[in-house]
Amino acid sequence: MFIRKLESVNAFVAVDFAEVPGTGVARLAPKVLQNGAKDLARSMTYALALLERQETGISAGINAQPEERSSAVAAFAKEVASWDIDFNLTPGMGIETGELAALGIPLQNDLVAVSAVAAAMAAMPRAATAAVMGSGIALDVELASADLTIVKSSDPASATCDLLFCSSKVGAIDHLAAARLGCSVLVPTGPLPLTARAVAVCRQRGITALPDFITTAGPLIADRQQAITTAASFVTEFLNHPDGPFLGACEKAESFLAEWQEHLPFGRPMAP
Structure with a gap:
């Protein structure tokens, strides 16, 4: 993992693997933290690996005040497009649709809800109730x-339900929150809601914690029916893994990465 800083604007791209194409999200704010971007890039790397794509996860941050936003985004897009590597970046927080057109076709973010619900129902086919942390029309x-x-x-975290869909901030479910969860299956609809200790607590309590790099993979698949089939298939494959679906999915992703990378990334995709 390394940070590539831009020269024309106060911005950076967190890159997991060098010299390979990359996919990820770009965000803009007065201060985008590099550590958070690294975490997002790592989650994307594992999602791409499960899909057997020889790409790196990336995550970009543009640091700009509101009055500088338009010029900063334009400078960022122009400089990254000039690099000798193919980076596909989708607009995230603070960036409008179309502003990164030079950096590839944006991901269809509404497909997150498609893959998340498909994964949830594969984990618990007879689920009847759900609670939601966060919101979104597509998920509804x-x-x-x-x-x-x-x-x-x-x-919602403590509500008694079959499924809990969580799109809150990174690390929203730590070990303390995990200890009071009222759900049977935890389904991320955003990146990295779980800490490593939370995954362990869920395992101890018999709560199925699904990996965000499966449940949110719909946009990478880019087809509704294929997103449903793929997410459900992955959950079915890892659901009964001896160490739980989260670690089972990590091992599968790492097995693919080992086929084309000399060294595996240090640290799995969980919130700090």
């Missing part, structure tokens, strides 16, 4: 199509 539509009853609660 998919939950309705799965005929799930939404449990309303001021504290």
